[in-house]
Amino acid sequence: MNPTKLRLIMLGLILLLFLLGFAFPNPHPHFWWQKIPVFDIFFGFFGSILIIVLAKWIGHNWLLKDKDYYDHD
Amino acid sequence: MINLPPAFIYIIGALLIPLVRIRRLQQALALLIPVLAMVTIMQMPQGTYWQMQFLDYDLILGRVDKLSKLFAYIFVIISFFSMIYAIHIKEIGQHVAAYLYVGSTLGVVFAGDLFSLFFFWEIMAASSVFLIWYNRTEASLKAGFRYALVHLFGGAILLGGIVMQVSTTGSTLFNPFDLSTLAAKFILFGFLINAAVPPLHAWLPDAYPEGTITGSVFMTAFTTKSAVYVLARSFAGTEILIWLGAIMALYGVFYAVIEKDIRRLLSYHIVSQVGYMVCAIGIGTEMALNGASAHAFCHILYKAVLFMGMGAVIQATGRRNILDLKGRYLYRKMPITLGLYMVGAFSISAVPLFNGFISKTIIVAAAGVSEMPLIEIMLHLASVGTFLSVGLKLPWGVWFGKPDGSEDEITDLKKTPLNMHLGMGLGALLCIITGIFPDILYKILPYKVDFHPYAPSHVVASLQLLVLTLAGFCLYTDKLMAGRKSISLDTDWFYRTFGRIILEFCLFPLNQFRDSVQSSFANWTTAMASLSKHPYALLEIVWYTLTGQKKTMAELLQRTYDEKDYRLPLGIGVCASLIFLFIYALVYMRVAS
Numbered sequence: 222m223n224p225t226k227l228r229l230i231m232l233g234l235i236l237l238l239f240l241l242g243f244a245f246p247n248p249h250p251h252f253w254w255q256k257i258p259v260f261d262i263f264f265g266f267f268g269s270i271l272i273i274v275l276a277k278w279i280g281h282n283w284l285l286k287d288k289d290y291y292d293h294d
Numbered sequence: 295m296i297n298l299p300p301a302f303i304y305i306i307g308a309l310l311i312p313l314v315r316i317r318r319l320q321q322a323l324a325l326l327i328p329v330l331a332m333v334t335i336m337q338m339p340q341g342t343y344w345q346m347q348f349l350d351y352d353l354i355l356g357r358v359d360k361l362s363k364l365f366a367y368i369f370v371i372i373s374f375f376s377m378i379y380a381i382h383i384k385e386i387g388q389h390v391a392a393y394l395y396v397g398s399t400l401g402v403v404f405a406g407d408l409f410s411l412f413f414f415w416e417i418m419a420a421s422s423v424f425l426i427w428y429n430r431t432e433a434s435l436k437a438g439f440r441y442a443l444v445h446l447f448g449g450a451i452l453l454g455g456i457v458m459q460v461s462t463t464g465s466t467l468f469n470p471f472d473l474s475t476l477a478a479k480f481i482l483f484g485f486l487i488n489a490a491v492p493p494l495h496a497w498l499p500d501a502y503p504e505g506t507i508t509g510s511v512f513m514t515a516f517t518t519k520s521a522v523y524v525l526a527r528s529f530a531g532t533e534i535l536i537w538l539g540a541i542m543a544l545y546g547v548f549y550a551v552i553e554k555d556i557r558r559l560l561s562y563h564i565v566s567q568v569g570y571m572v573c574a575i576g577i578g579t580e581m582a583l584n585g586a587s588a589h590a591f592c593h594i595l596y597k598a599v600l601f602m603g604m605g606a607v608i609q610a611t612g613r614r615n616i617l618d619l620k621g622r623y624l625y626r627k628m629p630i631t632l633g634l635y636m637v638g639a640f641s642i643s644a645v646p647l648f649n650g651f652i653s654k655t656i657i658v659a660a661a662g663v664s665e666m667p668l669i670e671i672m673l674h675l676a677s678v679g680t681f682l683s684v685g686l687k688l689p690w691g692v693w694f695g696k697p698d699g700s701e702d703e704i705t706d707l708k709k710t711p712l713n714m715h716l717g718m719g720l721g722a723l724l725c726i727i728t729g730i731f732p733d734i735l736y737k738i739l740p741y742k743v744d745f746h747p748y749a750p751s752h753v754v755a756s757l758q759l760l761v762l763t764l765a766g767f768c769l770y771t772d773k774l775m776a777g778r779k780s781i782s783l784d785t786d787w788f789y790r791t792f793g794r795i796i797l798e799f800c801l802f803p804l805n806q807f808r809d810s811v812q813s814s815f816a817n818w819t820t821a822m823a824s825l826s827k828h829p830y831a832l833l834e835i836v837w838y839t840l841t842g843q844k845k846t847m848a849e850l851l852q853r854t855y856d857e858k859d860y861r862l863p864l865g866i867g868v869c870a871s872l873i874f875l876f877i878y879a880l881v882y883m884r885v886a887s
Contacts, residue, residue, distance in 0.1 A: 245751040251662035261758035268678040269766030280552030
């Protein structure tokens with residue numbers, strides 16, 4: 222399957238979920254964001270990007286070391 | 295029913311396995327043990343039994359209620375699946391270690407007093423370390439030692455807490471603790487080490503990737519989840535656990551993003567998933583405790599499937615790093631493993647119809663019901679990260695991946711034994727069954743369940759979260775896959791670096807000090823030995839000093855044998871005795887006359 226077709230399917234799916242979010246709102250919201258029908262669309266997208274970018278940045282600048290880091294004498 | 299604690303069924307069974315000399319019988323016995331244990335547990339009535347007297351204390355080996363039974367069921371189920379996965383292993387010691395480990399975990403689960411809890415707790419650590427050492431690499435040897443040291447340290451702290459608890463309260467019963475006491479703090483600390491709560495968690499991602507392929511599968515199930523059980527039993531509603539758990543859930547997720555070692559990545563997701571359970575225990579409501587128990591049950595299943603999948607990849611290819619696997623289109627060669635792995639991956643990611651969905655969501659909902667907005671958001675974010683790493687990054691990197699032209703071909707692919715697929719398949723099947731029919735699990739939870747995971751709004755929200763995480767992954771795939779072979783620093787840095795400093799301190803300054811002390815003592819000993827041959831040398835040195843002759847002690851002591859020197863002390867002694875005798879005789883005669 223070519224990438225353009227995949228992108229279109231993906232966009233269609235997101236649109237469908239967007240509409241379904243309005244069709245089935247959370248009946249027992251505890252917090253204000255649970256009242257937003259499409260909150261999880263934004264949370265999933267920006268949350269995943271936040272995790273990737275932040276973890277990669279910390280890893281690159283601090284946590285990742287050479288394989289023999291503990292073995293050098 | 296065998297009237298024997300399930301722990302002993304495994305422990306005695308483990309000791310019997312090497313005595314059976316026919317391989318088929320050995321395998322049959324290894325598979326029969328979990329069946330016997332399962333039948334026994336199913337027929338065990340609730341209550342307290344198998345009590346015995348030890349010194350002045352009561353040991354209770356059978357404290358049975360819904361909570362202990364739930365954990366016992368899943369431990370036995372997973373030991374059966376894991377043994378099927380491992381049954382082709384000819385090295386029988388691995389099976390013995392594994393079953394001692396399973397047995398001692400069941401001992402912990404049914405322990406009603408602190409002494410038997412501690413006894414089984416220590417056997418768990420001592421037996422499981424062999425599952426790492428059996429890998430027989432230098433890295434596994436070292437990781438095993440670190441694992442053993444951390445658990446011995448944790449065990450010592452736990453024992454300290456138990457001794458304080460028993461001496462202050464006079465009771466050995468294993469019941470909820472009052473955290474205001476020092477004893478309870480020590481006990482909690484011991485439990486938290488086994489639960490791998492940061493910053494006490496580094497033993498887990500350090501050791502589990504170094505275990506044997508089959509041994510690590512056993513390890514994923516027992517140590518951390520038995521810690522979850524004891525926490526649920528004795529520290530439910532402890533507020534600090536809420537925060538520790540939520541931090542833990544995110545901590546594992548962030549590390550998993552930067553990891554390239556496939557089993558180390560999964561290990562960080564054990565930390566993350568156990569975080570949900572610890573958090574739920576901290577919340578402490580009936581709903582949250584149900585969530586923690588259900589999630590432990592589901593997690594044990596899907597995590598075993600995931601480790602089995604990655605174990606199969608390592609077994610087949612001999613490679614364990616995403617960078618050595620990506621772009622080689624392994625899915626063409628290992629499609630069954632991929633399919634079964636994905637069941638585990640969808641389960642951990644809480645995809646509807648898979649078991650993570652019916653358990654993880656109880657915990658997140660419990661945080662909502664208990665009005666904890668920040669905790670709810672943290673757990674929600676951890677769900678995103680879980681799907682990102684285990685559901686997308688890992689399978690993409692291992693089975694697919696965009697080739698960049700530098701890839702070598704995997705030529706010597708080993709066949710995956712049928713039993714490995716069967717073990718994985720059974721685990722995956724149970725993930726799906728419990729995912730589709732959650733009531734099977736909900737019925738055996740400690741409290742009554744009033745939760746409907748398949749409410750339409752809930753399913754839609756979950757799908758929104760997952761599909762948009764997929765979108766985020768698609769945008770950043772290259773960034774996620776980029777990198778070089780490296781290791782990530784974690785809190786084990788402290789004891790590994792501190793350990794090296796101690797080693798260097800011992801090797802150099804301390805060793806030099808020992809050397810100088812030893813040589814000066816050796817000199818003194820030599821001098822004293824020589825002096826004992828020439829005791830008069832001391833008088834002589836005084837004499838030579840008074841008469842102004844220059845002779846050193848060493849010079850006097852190092853004289854060669856001269857018989858006159860040896861007669862002189864004797865002569866003087868005899869002379870002195872004769873003089874004394876003469877004076878005595880004179881005095882005697884004077885007095886007598």
